[in-house]
Each structure stands twice: as C-alpha cells, then as structure tokens.
Amino acid sequence: xxxxxxxxxxxxxxxxxxxxxxxxxxxxxxxxxxxxxxxxxxxxxxxxxxxxxxxxxxxxxxxxxxxxxxxxxxxxxxxxxxxxxxxxxxxxxxxxxxxxxxxxxxxxxxxxxxxxxxxxxxxxxxxxxxxxxxxxxxxxxxxxxxxxxxxxxxxxxxxxxxxxxxxxxxxxxxxxxxxxxxxxxxxxxxx
Numbered sequence: 516x517x518x519x520x521x522x523x524x525x526x527x528x529x530x531x532x533x534x535x536x537x538x539x540x541x542x543x544x545x546x547x548x549x550x551x552x553x554x555x556x557x558x559x560x561x562x563x564x565x566x567x568x569x570x571x572x573x574x575x576x577x578x579x580x581x582x583x584x585x586x587x588x589x590x591x592x593x594x595x596x597x598x599x600x601x602x603x604x605x606x607x608x609x610x611x612x613x614x615x616x617x618x619x620x621x622x623x624x625x626x627x628x629x630x631x632x633x634x635x636x637x638x639x640x641x642x643x644x645x646x647x648x649x650x651x652x653x654x655x656x657x658x659x660x661x662x663x664x665x666x667x668x669x670x671x672x673x674x675x676x677x678x679x680x681x682x683x684x685x686x687x688x689x690x691x692x693x694x695x696x697x698x699x700x701x702x703x704x705x706x
Contacts, residue, residue, distance in 0.1 A: 556582035558665040566676045603666040608683040613654035626655035632693050639689035
C-alpha cells in the first residue's frame with residue numbers, strides 16, 4: 516500500500532491510498548540475492564561431490580562434500596592444511612599455514628622455512644607457485660591457481676577437476692619432505 520497526501524484546490528491535505536500489486540524493487544533485489552546465494556551453495560556442493568568421488572582424489576577421501584568454497588585436510592604438521600578452493604571462475608590448490616594455536620610470527624617463521632626451499636619445491640611441483648606471506652594476518656598460503664570454477668559449463672567440470680586434483684597430488688608430493696623437515700615452534704611440537 517502506498518500512502519500519499521493530495522489536495523484539491525484549497526482543501527486541506529487528504530490521504531490517498533494506492534494499492535500496489537507485486538513486489539517492490541527492494542523485495543525483488545532481496546529475492547534475487549537469496550536465489551543467487553542458494554544457487555552458489557548448491558553448485559559448490561555439486562562441485563565437491565563430483566571432485567571427491569574421483570578415484571585420484573585420495574588425499575581428501577575422508578572429507579564430506581559441503582557448500583563452502585573450500586575443503587582441506589590436515590598435513591603431518593598441526594595447523595598446516597592442504598586445501599582445494601573454488602570460486603565462480605577459478606580454482607586452486609594450496610598449502611595453508613594457520614591455526615594450531617600459533618601466533619602470526621610462528622606461522623611466518625614456518626612460511627619462511629618453506630620459502631627458503633621454494634625453487635626445489637617448485638621444481639618438484641612442476642610449475643611456479645604463489646607464495647603469499649599475508650603479513651598482518653595469522654595465516655600464510657602457497658597456492659597454484661587455475662582457470663575454471665563452479666560457474667564454468669558443467670561439461671567442463673571434469674577436465675577442470677582433473678587438473679585441480681593432479682595439482683593437489685603434485686603439491687602434496689612436492690611439500691612432503693619439506694614439511695617433515697620443518698622446525699616447528701616449541702609450543703606446537705606434536706605430543
């Protein structure tokens with residue numbers, strides 16, 4: 516219902532009630548946002564369900580598909596995860612250094628130890644990696660970004676996921692010896 520004041524000639528203002536049929540522009544915008552949100556979550560769930568069903572995705576075999584934009588599994592070091600990330604138009608695999616109760620300085624120290632071996636790691640991986648120390652944040656990340664995301668054509672998903680899983684398997688193999696050799700801050704030594 517829309518309420519307006521009208522005046523005829525010199526009369527005092529009177530209410531004019533107009534019945535508005537259909538949703539307002541604001542209601543339509545909220546509805547569209549809600550649909551996009553639900554669709555995005557459904558597409559990501561479909562993406563992870565398909566990726567995790569791949570026989571070559573063994574590293575994450577104990578992970579359940581979800582609606583989030585990432586899934587990860589713990590490495591041999593607490594607070595260091597090997598993860599998949601998906602966006603609308605890209606995807607990546609990453610080593611994510613965070614958590615485990617460590618402070619930013621401790622995570623940065625771990626990152627720096629790995630960075631000191633970046634050439635060896637990239638040779639073992641077979642490509643350049645993005646080394647992101649993320650100063651000012653608790654986390655650090657090393658990743659390989661690839662084109663193709665959950666808004667890609669469904670018929671392209673298999674090829675994109677094949678590349679993503681192959682990259683994860685290479686990432687795991689490339690980092691494994693360097694993760695074993697890390698000097699982890701004393702508070703984080705495994706018990």
